[in-house]
Amino acid sequence: MDMKDFRKDFLEDIKSTAAAVGEGSSSAFVQISTEYLISAEVLPDFIFSFFIGTGKNNRKYRVDGYVLDEFDYTMNLIVADYSGSEGERVVTRSQAIQIFDRLLYFIDEAYGDRLYKEIEISTPCADLVELLRSNKSRIRKYRLLLITDGYMSDRIDVLPSKLIGDIEAELQIWDIERLFKVCFSDTGRQNIEIDFKAYTGKGIPCLEASGTATDEYRSFLCIIPGHILADIYDYFGSQLLEGNVRSFLSTKVAVNKKIRETILKVPNMFFAFNNGVSATAMDLVIENLEDGKYITHAKDFQIINGGQTTASLSNARHKDKANLEDVFVQMKITEIDADADKSGELIRNISRSSNSQNKVNDADFFSTHPFHIRMEQISRRIFAPAIGGTQYDTRWFYERARGQYLQAQMRMTKSEKNKFVAQHPKKQLLTKTDLAKVRNSWRGLPHIVSRGAQTNFMNFAEWIDTEWSSSDVRFNEKYFQESVALTILFKHTENIVTHQLWYEQGYxxxxxxxxxxxxHELVKSQFPDKEIDMQIIWNRQSVPEVITNELVNITKAVFETITDSKRETINVTQWCKREACWAKVRNNKILLSNKIEKVLVDKTQIQSAEKEARKDQKLISGVEAQTKVLEYGAENWKRVKEFVLVKKLITPEVFTALKVAIQIPIKLPNSYQSQKLLELLDKAYSEGYKNEKLV
Known part of the structure; x- marks a missing residue:
């Protein structure tokens, strides 16, 4: 897929989304563009807040949405420039500045008295204005993003930052080409490149950790001045932190009190007291000078341990006006292979090991969790029923890793791509954050879902990790089909809301x-022995009319409840994040029609179906285990046997299975024995077994 193909598909996606959702093309453009930016970790989340107006001195202002990164208190504000033109439109420097000015005028109006007094309460823009005003003293940086379906002029190189009060505002243009590049980058996210010479004359002094280098990595030990680490963090913000670490810290206390105390009271002891920072990067540039080696440039720089240290340095300087000149931080930086597949796994393993003292469990590294892998395998295996007279089945594409759907099409011919898209329609793309959103909604956690994609995903990941450890067979084909059904229900509800007379383009x-x-709560309370039959939605690939009718009433009641003037928090968006809001909504006394029984099923039937699905999953898991054991081969199992006997890691039951495995292919372990052998192999690796890894 080249740039032109991407743009054509992008514009078609906007048209189809606008038609399906029933909103304008500009709104669909904003939705799709910001989804790409969230996926690329440019934005932590996004909240729609379209508003245009005319302020003092007849200045026109506009805003399309926002998100406040509560980890580093960067206020991201988005303004859109959408034409929908098939031709290649160029955005000039003067046009870009004019659009940015409208966003700057909006901020100016938000901090003034006129807009604050005149704007209608219980609207998304009123929430934004209230958020800006209440956090004015806490906001450390503004980032203004212009998203456009045009091409940025070649004459635009650097856009100088602006000042809002005494706070810096960075200007970023995200044109169609920049979106394309980040979508098809090796990492699937925006790379962070750091020129260390811009912060310190020579770069960062370093020593190579001799004898540690392998084909996969080499490591360097450095001492980085605290003020430089704070400068880098101030510029890049939480993007500097590796994704899983950022997700983990965002749910914990971001700034450590002990670290702050050391900075303020004994800054010269910081190096001795602090554990330092671990980072990874690709393509390090090392310069050999008379007084030693210096790292001058790093591509895709990511802090994988020491996020609290980094944030604390910046916060202490910002909030406490601390002088960081006497603060120095030890840093281990590991240069990794530029190959995306190799580097991704290596970063996760380094991050997991580096953060072991912080209780960052496997849920925090959810992209490689076996749950994810199983959902991906099921999605590639089973077909969704054909609908609407089509003569072929389709699949729901589960995106286990960021950008898989687009990456799969990258090297396809036109005919191959057409076939792929026909079998995997874009509307049937299911991301891991989508899954977390629909499942947590059904679990009765809408207040968690409302806290944003990152927080919600971490909550879901922790729940999955616990449930998987208890019994992984419940996550089977039936679970996947129900997840798809919930996704269909979710999207259908979005469509219902959009077309209601009371809907005012917000929340x-x-x-x-x-x-x-x-x-779900109403069904459970009014029909305690029944559940909505998700299999009906899966089979139809649509929502029955009887459910639609109920949702028309429910959505209106929800809207009226969350925007009720007596709510405990003025800001509706913030109110929806509180469990008290869910308690209010749950108290709605809506009587469901008896007609809904047509789409309900007895819980005993569900339990029976789940039991069968678990049996099937055990069988599938057993076959997969046998395949892996056979692929590993008799010679490798002989080496495993020698190791575990010396280490005394084996039980009589598993020893019997091992005796069979070393006779492959004359004898074959059964599925149960194979699963036990794989457990033994994992245990052996954890005890230091270094033979060939089982993939």
Missing amino acids: RANIVTYSIALL
Whole structure:
């Protein structure tokens, strides 16, 4: 897929989304563009807040949405420039500045008295204005993003930052080409490149850790001045932190009190007291000078341990006006292979090991969790029923890793791509954050869903990790089909909300998650022995009319509840993040029609179906285990046997299985024995077994 193909597909996606959702093309453009930016970790989340107006001195202002990164208190504000033109439109420097000025004028109006007094309460823009005003003293940086379906002019190189009060505002243009590049980058995210000479004359002094280098990596030990680490963090913000670490810290205390105390009271002891920072990068540039080696440039720089240290340095300087000149930090930086597949796994393993003292469990490294892998395998294996007279089945594409759907098409011919898209329609793409959103809504956690994609995903990941450890067979084909059915229900509810007369272009995401949760709650309370039959939705690939009718009433009740003037928090968006809001919504006394029984099924039937699905999953898991054991081969199992006997890691039952494995292919372990052998192999690796890894 080249740039032109991407743009053509992008514009078609906007048209189809606008038609399906029933909103304008510009709104669909903003939705799709920001989804790419969230996926690329440019934005932590996004909240729609379209508003245009005319302020003092007849200045026109506009905003399309925002998100406040509560980890580093960067206020991201988005403004859109969408034409939908098939031709290649160029955005000039003067046009870009004019659009940015409208966003700057909006901020100016938000901090003034006129807009604050005149704007209608209980609207998304009113929430944004209230958020800006209440956090004005805490905001450390503004980032203004212009998203456009045009091409940025070649004459635009650097856009100088602006000042809002005394706070810096960085300007970024995200044109169609920049979106394409980040989508098809090796990492699937925006690379962070650091020129260390821009912060310190020579770069960062370093020593290569001799004898540690392998084909996969080499490591360097450095001492980095605290003020430089704070400068880098101030510029890049939480993007500097590796994704899993950022997700983990965002749910914990971001700034450590002990670290702060050391900075303020004994800064010269910081190096001795602090554990330092671990980072990874690709393509390090090392210069040999008379007084030693210096790292001058790093590509895709990511802090994988020491996020609290980094944030604390920046915060202490910002909030406490601390002088960091006497603070020095030890840093281990590991240069890794530029190959995306190799580097991704290596970064996760380094990050997991580096953060072991912080209780960052496997849920925090969820992209490689076996749950994810199984959902991906099921999605590639089973077909969804054909609908609408089509003569072929389709699949729901589960995106286990960021950008898989687009990456799969990258090297396809036109005919191959057409075939792929026909079998895996874009509307049937299911991301891991989508899954977390629909499942947590159904679990009765709309207040968690409303806290944003990152927080919600971490909550879901922790739940999955616990449940998987208890019994992984419940996550089977039936679970996947139900997840798809919930996704269909979720999207259908979005469509319902959009077409209601009371809908005022705001809080749709909150209304939908709360409505799904309330629907489930009402069914449980009024039909305690029954559940909605998700298999009906899966088989039809659509939502029955009887459910639609109930959702029309439910969505209206939810909207009225979350925007009730008596709510405990003025800001509706913030109110929806509180469990108290869910308690209010749950108290709605809506009587469901008896007609809904047509789509309900007895819980005994569900339990029976789940039992069969678990049996099937055991069988599938057993076959997969046998395949892996056979592929590993008799010679490798002989080496395993020698190791575990010396280490005394084996039980009589597993020893019997091992005796069979070393006779492959004359004898074959059964499925149960194979699963036990794989468990033994994992145990052996954890005890230091270094033979060939089983993939």
